[in-house]
Amino acid sequence: MAAVEAASVDKVGLELQAILGDRVSRSQSVRDHHGKDESWHHPIAPDIVVFPHSTEEVAAIVKICAEHGTPVIPFGAGTSLEGHVIADRGGVCIDLMQMDQVLAVNAEDLDCRVQPGVTRKQLNSYLRDMGLFFPIDPGANASIGGMTATRASGTNAVRYGTMRENVLALTVVLSDGRIIKTSRRARKSAAGYDLTRLFVGSEGTLGVITEITLRLYGIPESITSAVVSFPDLKSAVDSVISTIQMGIPIARIELLDKLQVQACNSYSGLGLAEQPTLFLEFHGTTAGAEEQAKLVGEISGEFGGSDFQWTGQLEERNKLWEARHNAAYAAQSLRPGCQLWATDVCVPISRLADCIMETQADLEGSYLQAPLVGHVGDGNFHLTLLIDPEKPEELEEANRINDRLVMRALAMEGTCTGEHGIGSGKMKFLQAEHGDAVAAMRTLKLAFDPQNIMNPGKIISL
The missing domain is CATH 3.30.70.2740 (Alpha-Beta Plaits)
Known part of the structure; x- marks a missing residue:
């Protein structure tokens, strides 16, 4: 697909303005901002950027784009790492960050429904007074929509899983503007194809996600963090393997090599021994979290771990994990x-x-x-x-x-x-990993998006 012709862009822009008014931008600076993520990939700006407020507005935008064969690129916080939002064929970027409402919280059922522009920090701030939290933590203050589209995980995945396990249902706008709901709030279902899992990780190539129903968890009674350093990387990794195999329900285990520790010491003022290091976190009752920390301390010692330090102090824990999130x-x-x-x-x-x-x-x-x-x-x-x-x-x-x-x-x-996802950066490896399954993925892509307008050039090459 070639880049969109100027006359077609003008016509699409006028039709979008009729719906959204001043929430349509062709400013060069706005376009440039939406043509890049945090990766090294060369930025390419879209032709138009729009800022919808509802599922219905997204559907109207996509219908216009479908009528003109114009590419559609969903955009969240812009923190992706494999060129996911680069508009290499021009088109309309749908910035979903103004769709930032928590629509419902069902505390008794431990779930909530949000718009895609809600960020993970915003959601947890909203939930805190209810004694609930959403654990998926990719580091950046990413949008929930972007986290869903890229099947994000992060530091808590070892205990709580990834977005795949924690998304219960979605509202999605398809490539022709139809609106579908992939599931209901029930915790399990055997009714039909599992469309929710299909769209989780689809990176905007099958549709635009406009609402997400998420699984929630109670805030643990006690959270304890620890740091331990090792003489070499192998010893650190072997201690992790032993910890997992023993079934200790650890919440986070993060490895930093010597060079990364040096960088974090300088950037975040940590003062750690400049050796391969593990950051750990334990969730549970006060007694349970303390017991987990002591067990892992003993395992670490068997593999040469030294200076095992653990704390339940909020300020110290926040400093440690802030440094980890700022590692890049x-x-x-x-x-x-x-x-x-x-x-x-x-x-x-x-x-x-x-x-x-x-x-x-x-x-x-x-x-x-x-x-x-x-x-x-x-x-x-x-x-x-x-x-x-x-x-x-x-x-x-x-x-x-x-x-x-x-x-x-x-x-x-x-x-x-x-x-990180595939985006455009890792497309060349998909065939080596999945073989003939890539042809099945291509069939799905064409079934959902026969014009190839949904974030073209990402995941699947047509």
Whole structure:
């Protein structure tokens, strides 16, 4: 599909203005802001940006775009990492951040319904006085709609799962403007195809998500955090594997390599020993969380872990996890002016140590810096390659390391992405991972979006 012609853009713009008035923008600065995410990928601006307030307005926008064959790119907080929102074929960007209402909370049923522009921090602030929280925490203050579209997970996934397990139902606008609801609020159903799971992780390629029903949890009686350092990465990972295999219901296990610890110390003022380090968190009763912390402390000691420190103090816990969430910015501070090539893979936890150690060997033979962090409790880890995208040799080297990392993970029966998603950045690996299943995905894409207007050029190549 070629970029949209100027005359067609003008006509689409006029029809959209008739519905939305001044919530339609063709300003260059607004368009530029919506043509990029937080990745290294070259930004490409959409032709028009719109700001709807309701499902019905989104449906009207999509109908206009369908009539003119105009691409539609949903946009949330802009924190994606694989070029998900780049408008490489022009079109209309639907910024959903003004759809930011918590529509219903059913405290007795432990669920809620929100619009896609609600952010995870906003939602948890709204829920706090009810004694409830939503645990999926990808680090950035992402929108719930974006988290759903990319099947996000994050630091709490080892205990609470990912968006796949925590989205109960969706309202979606299809490529022809029809509005569908994928499920009801019941906790289980055997009625028909599981459309909810189909749209979770679809990255805007099948429809625009306009409402999300989420599973909620009670705020734990006690939350305890801990830090422990290790002489080497293998010892740290082996202690994680042992902890998981013993069935300790740990909430978070985050691994930082030596370089990432150095970056966090400098950026966030932590003062940690500059060694491979685990950040941990335990949820439960006061006695239960304390018991979990002591058990993990003993396991860590068996693998050479030292200076195991744990605390239930809110201020200390917040400082620790704020530093973890700022790890990417801390990494960037190691090379001011650089851009981040962030990549991730996920492998069966029994292969995690092998995958990390082989990746470290690659990095030791490279001139690029690339701090490593990971949600290692579920076999997922990330590299943050620090590059100058204006230097072709650095892009080539980053591409080499990324290719080797992904193919290594696939050889270990893992996946090319544990949580970043495919976007445009990892499309080339989909065939290697899924084989003939990609043809089935392509059939689904064409069934839901026969004109290929829904975020074209992402996930599936047609």
